Amino acid sequence: MRYLVVPSKETEKWRAFLISNDWLERGYNIQKENNERALPLSDFFPEIIPPPLSQFKIIEKVVSAPIPSNYLGFLEQKISKNILNKYNQYWPQSFDQIGEIIIIKIDENIEKYANEIAEALLLQNNNSTRVFQDLGVKGDFRIRKLKLIGGSKELGGETKIKENGIEFIVDPTKGYYSPRLATERLETLECAKILKNKLGRGLNVCDAYAGFGPALMPLLNEKGLVNLILANDLNPQVSLILEKNLIKNNKEKSSINLKCEDAQKLILDVQNRGFYDLLLVNIPHSTLDHLPFLIELLNLKTTAVLRAWCIIESKNIDKIKKQIKKLFNSLNYSISKIIVEPTRTYSPTQVYTKIEIWTNDSS
Ligand SMILES: C[S@@+](CC[C@H](N)C(=O)[O-])C[C@H]1O[C@@H](n2cnc3c(N)ncnc32)[C@H](O)[C@@H]1O
Known part of the structure; x- marks a missing residue:
């Protein structure tokens, strides 16, 4: 490789000059050459030394290629x-x-x-x-x-994931999984712990669009938090992996009910109606359309929580908040707390939004 030998004190000046002409070879170090410095030259450096540099000599050095940094x-x-x-x-x-x-x-x-x-x-x-x-x-x-x-x-x-310290399997060729939602899942865990303390018993949890079950894994791992889980996903290929993940991580031996059906039909089973303390709804493009068919899964008598995620036009947030309140009231649920909060931008006009609703909470 060719090197340009310059006085030590002028190293920075000539380095910047070479860079501005695309003549410095990246990835190779500047070398000490007696009291001077040798700057590595790129292939674009001319055969004949250009005038501003003609006072300097060029030397050949044998160097091994650096390990790329990207x-x-x-x-x-x-x-x-x-x-x-x-x-x-x-x-x-x-x-x-x-x-x-x-x-x-x-x-x-x-x-x-x-x-x-x-x-x-x-x-x-x-x-x-x-x-x-x-x-x-x-x-x-x-x-x-x-x-x-x-x-x-x-x-x-298939590949193994470790999220918030818990291992499970996902297969991105078969279904959806995003590590970006890991903090949302920790928030769900915190929310569930508060709800459990309020109710004084293990929770009945429904994840209606469970995917590979990332939101359920931390709940299953928490001592005494869960009584029963209904884990549902319409995609049979996803459901098979979901089942394996639930079995492997069921440390507390909670009851698990695995379903592979349209979540909007879960309500048709009378045993599901009003049974769940915590309902998770993550089907971001359809959450608002599906909600009317899901809310009545929530317990009507004691405090219950919905956590849902949707993609909406950012200008519609207040309108959607009102719509959701109206929907809950029409089904006889009293809302004690409602959060409709954008968490990140999805498109120039749309936001990925978290919805959290607490019902029947008099405290
Ligand atoms: C956005 S992913 C969410 C998965 C998981 N909850 C997560 O956070 O990683 C939505 C999931 O809903 C499932 N799904 C789509 N339509 C459904 C339906 N009508 N009923 C139940 N599951 C459905 C898909 O197979 C997919 O796994």
Whole structure:
């Protein structure tokens, strides 16, 4: 590699000059050369030394390539610097990691390098075993269509997650799971503990759209918190993994009722009507439409809590709060506390919103 040798005191000045011309080779260290400093030169540095630098000498040094600090460094080793520079604007800058799985969106202009991108990601992330290309949300269950572009096919889509200290299995190729909601799930746990203290007994909990059960895991792990859980998910492939997770984490031997049906029909079973102290509703695009069919699962006689999540137009928050109050009142539930609170932006006009409602609480 070629190095430009400059006086030590002027190192910063000439380093900045090289960078401004794209002539400094990134990733390699500046080296000591007797009392001077040697700056690594990129391939763009001209063959003939340009005038401002002609007073300095150029030397050749044999150096081993540095270990890349990001996946693009590994990618460069696979596809060459020229191609990396050619498609500079398209390389993904971020990706999601779920357990051992990496999920990444790839622009169509660089799709032909999908396998190389995957290999580079696996080299950089030692704990990951598979890379899936994200082809967008599809179908009734709004599952991400994922294409394996790196790692072993035999491993399938399952991966182990550790969230808030609790392990469970998810499969992003079969259903929805987002580690971003982990703090919401801790809030649900805190809420459940307060409710349990208020009622003085273990809770009957219904997670109507349970997915792989991430919201139920911390509840099951808490001593004496749960009496019975109804865990429901309409997707049979998700339901199978949900069952395994519930069995594995049922430390307190709570009663578990697993269902795989449309949550809007749970109310048709008379045993469910008015039985639950805590109801979880997480089907963000449809929560408000489904709520009228779910509220009566809540206990009408003692304090009960609904925690739900939805995506709504931010300008409609107050209107929706009024609608929900009206709905609860029409079903004879008195609301003692209502929170309708945006937690993050979903689109330029929409917000991901948490709903928490306490009923029949006279204290
Ligand atoms: C956004 S995910 C939430 C999963 C989980 N509660 C979580 O927080 O990770 C919604 C889940 O609802 C399920 N689902 C969709 N429509 C349903 C319905 N009508 N009844 C019951 N489950 C449904 C999907 O299969 C999916 O697992």
